[in-house]
Amino acid sequence: MSESRTDVVIVGGGLVGCAAALHLRSRGASVAVVEKNQLGAAASGVNFGGVRRNGRKLAELPIAARALAIWKRLPELVGSDCEYEITGNIKVARTDEHMDQIAAHAEAQAEYGVEVEMLGRNTLRDRYPWLGESALGAAYCATDGQANPRLVGPAFARAARAAGAMMVEHDGAQRVERDGSGFVVETESGRTLRGDTLINSSGAWGGRLAAQFGEPVEIWPMEPQMIVTEPAPYFMVPVLAVVGGDVYARQIPRGNVIFGGRSGTADLDVGFGKVHAEESLTTLARTIEIIPRIADLAVIRFWSGVEGCTEDHLPVLCPSRTTPGLVHAFGFSGHGFCLGPASGAVAAELALDGRSETPIEGFDIGRFDSP
Amino acid sequence: MNDDTPRVLIVGAGPAGTRAAEALVAHGVAPIVVDEGARSGGQIYRRPPAGFTRPAAALYGFEARKAQAVHATLDGLRERIDYRPNTLIWNIEGGVAQALGPDGIERIRFDALILATGAMDRVIPFPGWTLPGVFTMGGSQVALKAQGCAIGDPVVFMGTGPLLYLVAYQYVHAGARVAAVLDTSHLSQAIPVFPGLLWGGRTFAKGLWYMTWLRAAGIPVRGGITPVAAEGQSALEAVRYRDRRGREHRIACTGLGIGYSVKSEVQLAELAGCEMAFDPLAQQWLPQADVDGRAIEGSVYLAGDGAGVAGADAAEVRGRLAALALLADKDIATDRASQARLRAKLRRIMRFRNALERALPVPFHLARTLPDETVICRCEAITAGDIREGRALAPAEMNRAKAFTRVGMGRCQGRVCGPAAAQILAAARGCAVEDVGRLRGQAPVKPLSIRAGAEAAVEDRSRAASI
Ligand SMILES: Cc1cc2nc3c(=O)[nH]c(=O)nc-3n(C[C@H](O)[C@H](O)[C@H](O)COP(=O)(O)OP(=O)(O)OC[C@H]3O[C@@H](n4cnc5c(N)ncnc54)[C@H](O)[C@@H]3O)c2cc1C
Ligand SMILES: Cc1cc2nc3c(=O)[nH]c(=O)nc-3n(C[C@H](O)[C@H](O)[C@H](O)COP(=O)(O)OP(=O)(O)OC[C@H]3O[C@@H](n4cnc5c(N)ncnc54)[C@H](O)[C@@H]3O)c2cc1C
Numbered sequence: 001m002s003e004s005r006t007d008v009v010i011v012g013g014g015l016v017g018c019a020a021a022l023h024l025r026s027r028g029a030s031v032a033v034v035e036k037n038q039l040g041a042a043a044s045g046v047n048f049g050g051v052r053r054n055g056r057k058l059a060e061l062p063i064a065a066r067a068l069a070i071w072k073r074l075p076e077l078v079g080s081d082c083e084y085e086i087t088g089n090i091k092v093a094r095t096d097e098h099m100d101q102i103a104a105h106a107e108a109q110a111e112y113g114v115e116v117e118m119l120g121r122n123t124l125r126d127r128y129p130w131l132g133e134s135a136l137g138a139a140y141c142a143t144d145g146q147a148n149p150r151l152v153g154p155a156f157a158r159a160a161r162a163a164g165a166m167m168v169e170h171d172g173a174q175r176v177e178r179d180g181s182g183f184v185v186e187t188e189s190g191r192t193l194r195g196d197t198l199i200n201s202s203g204a205w206g207g208r209l210a211a212q213f214g215e216p217v218e219i220w221p222m223e224p225q226m227i228v229t230e231p232a233p234y235f236m237v238p239v240l241a242v243v244g245g246d247v248y249a250r251q252i253p254r255g256n257v258i259f260g261g262r263s264g265t266a267d268l269d270v271g272f273g274k275v276h277a278e279e280s281l282t283t284l285a286r287t288i289e290i291i292p293r294i295a296d297l298a299v300i301r302f303w304s305g306v307e308g309c310t311e312d313h314l315p316v317l318c319p320s321r322t323t324p325g326l327v328h329a330f331g332f333s334g335h336g337f338c339l340g341p342a343s344g345a346v347a348a349e350l351a352l353d354g355r356s357e358t359p360i361e362g363f364d365i366g367r368f369d370s371p
Numbered sequence: 372m373n374d375d376t377p378r379v380l381i382v383g384a385g386p387a388g389t390r391a392a393e394a395l396v397a398h399g400v401a402p403i404v405v406d407e408g409a410r411s412g413g414q415i416y417r418r419p420p421a422g423f424t425r426p427a428a429a430l431y432g433f434e435a436r437k438a439q440a441v442h443a444t445l446d447g448l449r450e451r452i453d454y455r456p457n458t459l460i461w462n463i464e465g466g467v468a469q470a471l472g473p474d475g476i477e478r479i480r481f482d483a484l485i486l487a488t489g490a491m492d493r494v495i496p497f498p499g500w501t502l503p504g505v506f507t508m509g510g511s512q513v514a515l516k517a518q519g520c521a522i523g524d525p526v527v528f529m530g531t532g533p534l535l536y537l538v539a540y541q542y543v544h545a546g547a548r549v550a551a552v553l554d555t556s557h558l559s560q561a562i563p564v565f566p567g568l569l570w571g572g573r574t575f576a577k578g579l580w581y582m583t584w585l586r587a588a589g590i591p592v593r594g595g596i597t598p599v600a601a602e603g604q605s606a607l608e609a610v611r612y613r614d615r616r617g618r619e620h621r622i623a624c625t626g627l628g629i630g631y632s633v634k635s636e637v638q639l640a641e642l643a644g645c646e647m648a649f650d651p652l653a654q655q656w657l658p659q660a661d662v663d664g665r666a667i668e669g670s671v672y673l674a675g676d677g678a679g680v681a682g683a684d685a686a687e688v689r690g691r692l693a694a695l696a697l698l699a700d701k702d703i704a705t706d707r708a709s710q711a712r713l714r715a716k717l718r719r720i721m722r723f724r725n726a727l728e729r730a731l732p733v734p735f736h737l738a739r740t741l742p743d744e745t746v747i748c749r750c751e752a753i754t755a756g757d758i759r760e761g762r763a764l765a766p767a768e769m770n771r772a773k774a775f776t777r778v779g780m781g782r783c784q785g786r787v788c789g790p791a792a793a794q795i796l797a798a799a800r801g802c803a804v805e806d807v808g809r810l811r812g813q814a815p816v817k818p819l820s821i822r823a824g825a826e827a828a829v830e831d832r833s834r835a836a837s838i
Contacts, residue, residue: 038771045774150774154764230782230818254751254777277462277469277814278829281476284821285828295825298818300782 385413
């Protein structure tokens with residue numbers, strides 16, 4: 001069977017892996033990506049599509065800022081804007097306590113350059129007359145936006161291939177080992193890929209690969225349940241999120257409202273997210289309290305996807321502690337679509353330089369070690 | 372009924388579902404029978420809304436007796452079964468069917484399921500098919516049977532399959548003006564399979580009878596044609612087609628019924644966990660089952676056209692067979708001899724069906740060469756060219772094509788456009804249709820009211836996911 005040797009081998013062709021490949025090519029490194037299914041079609045291809053900094057954990061704000069800069073350059077980098085639009089994001093509070101929470105977070109995130117406008121009940125009602133009674137106030141962030149997840153990962157994959165990356169689809173990595181000269185990856189079809197360094201960007205499956213190198217991380221599969229309606233006249237420009245996370249929604253100019261809020265369970269061995277319609281009925285009930293007018297619409301599809309979640313809901317993005325040349329970039333815990341383009345770039349830098357300018361404290365794999 | 376009697380849910384009250392219910396009741400099992408329609412009968416024996424008075428002979432022609440028998444059977448069972456009309460099963464998940472009925476959403480728990488969901492029109496798009504005035508063959512028939520009106524004046528019927536002549540006949544019989552019947556198949560294609568067709572006996576004779584009757588009534592009947600376009604400013608004004616020798620013709624009409632036989636309604640079977648396999652004759656992915664309709668032993672059984680199109684007579688037989696298989700799997704004694712007779716009858720019908728499908732082949736190839744600008748997915752206005760190019764990202768299979776172009780992403784979720792889109796994608800990639808896969812099925816199988824869904828929500832089931 002075929003054998004290859006590249007500077008870097010990437011296991012997992014989601015948005016993170018594909019963005020890393022493109023970044024590596026721009027640095028002149030040779031790279032091969034192995035993806036067990038289709039490139040950019042797992043969590044990266046089925047997610048909600050929110051691209052936001054508002055309400056994000058502070059540790060993620062520096063990398064999110066870098067991501068934002070890349071999102072704006074998509075046409076130049078991957079030949080398409082992937083329907084990325086800066087539409088703003090409103091984080092809505094339904095109780096005074098939640099209002100205090102977002103106000104406090106607004107101050108904290110301002111130190112990282114994320115500006116939000118606090119909206120009281122009346123302003124909120126004036127600007128977004130479609131909001132329901134339960135919305136007390138909100139933090140509005142004008143620089144946030146949304147994109148079409150179905151296009152982004154594949155666009156990075158295509159650009160990486162065009163730039164000379166070897167992109168292997170439908171061929172999972174079965175055995176990954178380190179020998180004297182670097183890493184050896186054997187795939188399901190019997191292919192052998194050798195590389196000096198290895199990036200583990202295998203998403204929800206990243207914990208398994210890390211465990212093989214003696215640094216197990218507990219990863220919980222999470223499975224957000226998504227809902228899409230038939231098209232309706234365009235009324236909702238910003239992405240909407242609610243404190244507590246039980247409702248988030250956006251509308252695309254085509255008219256469909258995409259929303260979600262509940263999660264089920266997933267089986268990593270099966271791979272695909274399985275829909276639990278009962279969970280989504282709960283989301284319907286919660287969502288019509290916030291956006292009453294969608295009660296008159298019909299759902300045309302439920303879907304789901306599998307994402308890997310860590311204990312503290314922050315990713316693992318760091319050099320391995322046990323294995324020189326191994327880089328981890330997985331476990332984005334439900335909010336790594338926005339970060340994806342920058343996470344790939346950081347992983348690429350860690351693979352080539354052993355370090356990155358972008359602050360990634362807080363993402364180290366060692367943080368889970370029991371004291 | 373004692374406690375260990377299985378709770379059986381039958382989806383569909385057409386000929387298959389009706390006969391399945393009858394057989395279960397005869398063995399002491401009272402099923403729940405759910406149908407989206409207001410009245411039982413299914414597609415072929417669709418009943419007009421209550422209060423309509425057209426006689427059965429006018430509505431069902433040759434099939435009047437069978438239609439009345441199927442209707443009478445379900446009506447007669449109503450005291451003994453839990454019959455729920457106007458109720459859509461929109462999801463099946465873990466032994467529960469989620470239904471939307473007149474009183475909102477209900478959850479129907481079952482031990483075993485008989486899916487008798489029937490078929491829907493198969494559409495092969497062509498330029499202009501989205502103009503007002505163009506209907507499917509089934510839609511044309513529903514207009515006549517359920518509303519007592521014609522789709523235009525005059526009307527042209529175009530496509531192939533037994534329904535083509537039947538519906539044209541029904542229209543003329545009801546007094547509508549039919550300008551022509553245009554068949555993409557040609558009688559010469561029937562000759563090699565003639566022996567098989569003879570198995571159909573009466574059915575085949577009926578088909579020829581309709582055709583002869585139409586000719587005698589002075590209706591132009593053309594075989595071996597190729598559709599070119601439906602034309603009109605804001606609504607249909609004419610249809611253009613090419614004859615066998617390649618000459619183009621134009622017929623003025625305000626109604627055009629198109630149809631290429633029917634395709635199975637398989638979404639619920641997929642959600643219920645049935646294995647799906649590609650059927651080369653139907654060019655469709657079908658849920659797999661044994662001859663009796665046993666798909667998942669002890670839990671899921673398939674009957675009627677939903678498990679591969681075989682027609683109404685077969686649907687009655689398959690309904691009974693599925694019920695007998697279910698009963699046997701639940702250790703309820705059944706009559707082996709009658710099962711054997713039913714199987715033999717089904718074999719005879721299937722021999723005819725296979726010959727018929729060869730005699731009146733569905734011209735799937737027409738989709739493969741449609742002009743780039745032809746709309747394929749009418750919900751999302753996606754053209755053949757969009758699918759071929761994947762809007763710049765070459766898709767390898769159907770779910771990818773959907774992700775890149777939005778084909779099949781609208782209200783019908785690809786039930787209408789999926790087959791043609793698969794042909795186009797396969798042709799563009801130079802591969803077989805089965806190699807481009809199929810659109811993954813997902814609930815709800817038809818659009819679901821958010822208000823109804825919200826009212827049925829059960830709180831505090833599990834954690835919220837913050838993303
Ligand atoms: C339903 C849903 C909604 C979401 N909404 C948002 C949102 O609005 N905003 C946001 O920022 N984030 C969101 N997320 C999270 C976001 O999608 C992910 O964090 C992000 O896509 C992670 O990218 P990834 O490349 O790490 O993972 P993935 O896209 O899952 O890629 C990992 C890849 O690794 C492959 N792989 C695994 N094991 C192997 C192996 N052994 N060999 C080869 N390949 C392998 C997998 O097949 C997969 O393609 C959501 C996630 C889901 C599931
Ligand atoms: C529009 C149309 C017209 C036809 N006309 C003729 C004809 O004139 N002559 C002929 O020989 N054949 C005709 N056929 C073929 C015909 O479908 C079959 O021969 C016959 O009706 C098959 O019987 P069945 O019981 O399998 O399915 P059907 O008779 O189709 O019955 C299926 C039933 O299931 C119900 N159903 C489906 N999905 C759901 C769901 N999710 N929830 C609740 N209920 C559901 C439907 O409402 C329907 O009543 C027609 C087909 C179509 C689509």
